Amino acid sequence: MKHSLLWIITVTLLTLTGQSVGAEVWRIASGSWPPYSSPNIENGGIAVAALRRSLKIVGVQLDIEYMPWPRAKLLAKRPEFDGYFPAWPEEVEEGFAASKPVAMSQIGVIRNQNPLEWSSASNLFKRYKVGFVRTYDYPVDLQALFEKHQEQADANENERELSRTLAAGRIDAAVTDPNVLLHTAKELGLTGLVAEKRILYRKPLVVALTQKDGYKRKLALLNQALPLMTLQQLYCCPLLTD
Template sequence: MRQLLTAICAGVIGLSAIQASIAETLSVSTLEWPPYTSGDLPKGGATTAVVKQAFEAAGMDVDVTILPWKRAISMAKDTDTVVAYYPGYHCRHVNGFVASDPIGNGPLGFAQNVNAPIDWQSVDDIGKQKLKVGTVLGYANTDEFDEKAGTGWIRAIPAPDDVTNLRKLARERIDMAVIDKLVLSYLLATEPSLDGLSETLAFNEKPLEDKTLYLCFNDDEAGRALRDKFNSGLAQVDVETIIDSYFKDEF
């Protein structure tokens, strides 16, 4: 009898350990956005490296699922399988999310055609000049830019991705394109359809904003608890060093 009870207890303890392990293996969603996130890059990209190390420091395993941006958000919003999405410039893409502490940053601004450079000092200048601005469908930019694009003051022309915008810009079908500076450099260096355009396209010297990036959790009790646990792990890693080392080692 004693041996039977010992075996049962061992089985219960083993099952509890397995359940605890499963409970600590989480899934988060992101998009294909190199060099920050990508299934084709080492460690999944620079920002994914930060996210994984922060979860690890907090004692949690994480799986990363790459989806189209709107789908990445909806999976975190509408399913129990994905607990958060990233990287957001904020977590207000849809209602019901709360932001982590910063997981990095990215300089947001405009790509321009060097044959037709843009001179602007304020977002209003873009509207006054009636410039055609390429944007990416579903992406958040700055609050001011998005508000004025929403009213039609800025002539925003959405495209499915940055590459499409850059190809249109090279052909002068648009005047400028909203893009992250590091993304522009990465695409000009690696995207075959943009081959030879590094002398034609450039980042406008005036940025819109140096954007902070966040991991977005559901704004409920469970989501906030996970956010707090993630933040505790994030506090144990050096985000800037991880990102700097990534770009030094991989590019």
């Protein structure tokens, strides 16, 4: 009788603290990409928090491991991982399956204190030196501009390097998610960086699930719990060209 009572008390306490006995756990590799994902932000970042809420609906606990983005995509191939997050659809590599959108990010233009005059993305590259992050899989239109304007396109290893390069005036503009670069600049104590009002793309952030045994069930389970994104949320502000 005492053992039964102790078991009931234990289960009750676990329930009250938001834990479940024998709950399914998904181990996801993640890059530190604040404010969307970061171990230094409350709830792990806004995209991670959204994913955690959705998985909780279907009784799944989320175990996030933060690391550099290239390493996250590499380690996610190991059997102990279930995938990587947050990824743009272009970043879902072979051997992985993309979920429905978990949250939305964007790609825009950030400048330093010197104003920019540009009418399109291609016009921007013709007139200015533009930085980007080499480890990102940008939309194909932007990738084509990086290739076409190699003398004007400046590749950086990560957002921290890109922020410093822009603040130092070694480039005129940066193409990335403005929220991420400005958040990173603030962490580094850099000032004077401004996001242009025009947004080039709104980009869904998806989970790249490893295609191992049982992944189809997991994909269906996650997609069932994810919020429905409207067309306006998914598609906005197509890349302008001359």
